[in-house]
Amino acid sequence: MGLLVPRILSSRLYQTSTSPCDRTLILVLSPSSFAVSPPCHQMLLSIIQYGFLLWISYVFWNALRRLWGGSILDNIPGPPSESVLAGNLARLNGADSWDFHKTLEEDFNAVVKIHGLLGDVQLYVFDPAALHSILVKDQDLYEESIIFLSLTGLLFGKGILSTTGNEHRRHRKIMMPAFSTKNLRGMLPVLYEVAHRNFGQLRDGLIKPHLELNAGPQELDMYSILSRTSLEFIGRAGIGYSFDPLTTGEDPIDQYTQSLKNLTPAIHKLAVFLPIVPLASKIGPPSFRRFMLSLIPSKTLGILCKIVAIMDSKATALVRDKNQTIRHGDADAMENSNDVVSLLLKSNSTADENMKFMDDELVAQTSMIIHAGTETTSSALNRIIHVLALHPDVQTKLRAEIMETKEILSHDELVALPYLDAVIRETLRLYPPITAMTRSVTQDCILPLSTPITGIDGRTMDAIAVPKGTERPTTIRTSGGEDALEFNPERWRNGQARGVTVRMSGVYGNMMTFVGGGRSCIGFKFVQLELKVVLSVLLRCYHFSVASDAIRWKMGSPAAPSVDNRPLLPIVVDRVKA
Numbered sequence: 001m002g003l004l005v006p007r008i009l010s011s012r013l014y015q016t017s018t019s020p021c022d023r024t025l026i027l028v029l030s031p032s033s034f035a036v037s038p039p040c041h042q043m044l045l046s047i048i049q050y051g052f053l054l055w056i057s058y059v060f061w062n063a064l065r066r067l068w069g070g071s072i073l074d075n076i077p078g079p080p081s082e083s084v085l086a087g088n089l090a091r092l093n094g095a096d097s098w099d100f101h102k103t104l105e106e107d108f109n110a111v112v113k114i115h116g117l118l119g120d121v122q123l124y125v126f127d128p129a130a131l132h133s134i135l136v137k138d139q140d141l142y143e144e145s146i147i148f149l150s151l152t153g154l155l156f157g158k159g160i161l162s163t164t165g166n167e168h169r170r171h172r173k174i175m176m177p178a179f180s181t182k183n184l185r186g187m188l189p190v191l192y193e194v195a196h197r198n199f200g201q202l203r204d205g206l207i208k209p210h211l212e213l214n215a216g217p218q219e220l221d222m223y224s225i226l227s228r229t230s231l232e233f234i235g236r237a238g239i240g241y242s243f244d245p246l247t248t249g250e251d252p253i254d255q256y257t258q259s260l261k262n263l264t265p266a267i268h269k270l271a272v273f274l275p276i277v278p279l280a281s282k283i284g285p286p287s288f289r290r291f292m293l294s295l296i297p298s299k300t301l302g303i304l305c306k307i308v309a310i311m312d313s314k315a316t317a318l319v320r321d322k323n324q325t326i327r328h329g330d331a332d333a334m335e336n337s338n339d340v341v342s343l344l345l346k347s348n349s350t351a352d353e354n355m356k357f358m359d360d361e362l363v364a365q366t367s368m369i370i371h372a373g374t375e376t377t378s379s380a381l382n383r384i385i386h387v388l389a390l391h392p393d394v395q396t397k398l399r400a401e402i403m404e405t406k407e408i409l410s411h412d413e414l415v416a417l418p419y420l421d422a423v424i425r426e427t428l429r430l431y432p433p434i435t436a437m438t439r440s441v442t443q444d445c446i447l448p449l450s451t452p453i454t455g456i457d458g459r460t461m462d463a464i465a466v467p468k469g470t471e472r473p474t475t476i477r478t479s480g481g482e483d484a485l486e487f488n489p490e491r492w493r494n495g496q497a498r499g500v501t502v503r504m505s506g507v508y509g510n511m512m513t514f515v516g517g518g519r520s521c522i523g524f525k526f527v528q529l530e531l532k533v534v535l536s537v538l539l540r541c542y543h544f545s546v547a548s549d550a551i552r553w554k555m556g557s558p559a560a561p562s563v564d565n566r567p568l569l570p571i572v573v574d575r576v577k578a
């Protein structure tokens, strides 16, 4: 049985969202290598087959128990199941599920019962008190989903995304200082350099698609441009690596870059293996798991294994090279390295033993930073440009604020621009890149509610008893002001939205875009800086308007713009006249 705590979707003044991989996933092994001798082959194959049969039997047994015995969550109202096998999951997790999520919010109360796989029951939660309990107050009772933990562990190794409890707290404690305001100040020059280079080369025709000078308005695919920007931001400021020289008319062909681009699509294709990831991650050493995988006749799986191996070897080399620089006492080189991984290595060299990362942990963090920070940033950048194109009045006002400043601002000057801050807050509030997240319940517990709900039997409930094992609490948006569904940056003043009566537990602006509590996003200030740099550079030179009303946002994790199911953001770009 599952507790689905929906992350906040769109709208309303407070939203939550979920981690990208919660329901995508899949698979595979950790990056180390191995081989298995031929004589064991048949025997191992049988073990795998029996293991798989056992697992299937276990799943069906649980499903039957649920069907016969019911659930104490049965009394919670929710939409009827649409399929015996997958319940409501197809509609909940589909790329075009916006309307379904809206219906859940409009037709039901703060907690909704959702039907999961084979009769599994999950709760979709958007009540503020329940979210506070899940994410902050009782967070130890609501752990990250086991599938997410296993998957990130298999893909990247032991790092902040794949650990729980004290181990996870240790990872966070060591990593958080790298994102301090002092360190963000040190990263700003690199962010400006990437933005100027990227958009300068775009103008000069060195990166595709380019903007012909003086040729009048041109339609460009901003998605490809902004994706490259996000990747280079995280490369340079996150791990100290340049993915994209931005110097030729060609897309980058670097193997590492290609691997990163192919990672999410490969994971999505293998989503069918999702339920066996936790089991697979526990069986034997990595070499044995690799062997098991080699028995599965799937081309995509092979590709994924290759991607993981490339990412791992590149991250290993990066950490090794930086370590050597430190050991050889190249003080100047390290002094000038302000990327997150270099900062972690520098603090490692003076930290107490228990506050140091081992090299394999640093390798894992390197891949995790890229994974957590690239597509999310790209989604936010694309959304802001799209929103500005749709709201020319907001764009004009923002440009006027930017034009009154110098071309290159200090960190403090940039974060002090009020309308720039308001536009970013309002976009992230209304359109969180990640729209839902999942938590698993680790013990029987009571979920408090700020608004009582009426059960199917007519009884009023001001709290819900949630059984251990309930999986995937997902959180969706919560209610807010009356005009909460409108895009209105004017509502923000000094980081506060007017008219807000409901307090949310999020780390940023009373919204749940970056969640709250012990697993909240540690990169949320970093991403704001990225967005501010891009807008301050782009709006000074270019004007944006909508090129097509066929743009549809897909509710992935994170959301992405598309036209005819292809990732695209066609926007008409024109030079700002002097």
Ligand code: HEM
Pocket: 017, 018, 019, 020, 144, 160, 161, 172, 238, 368, 369, 372, 373, 374, 376, 377, 380, 432, 433, 434, 437, 438, 513, 514, 515, 518, 519, 520, 521, 522, 523, 524, 526, 527
């Ligand atoms: C608009 C951009 C971003 C959004 C919307 C976003 C959102 C989120 C959310 C919702 C979570 C919680 C996931 C969960 O609990 O399952 C999260 C976690 C995390 N984010 Fe972000 N993120 C963004 C950018 C970044 C960036 C740029 C970085 C790094 C440079 C980053 C690093 C992380 C890390 C390391 C975690 C895991 C924290 C933990 O488990 O303790 N994020 N993010």
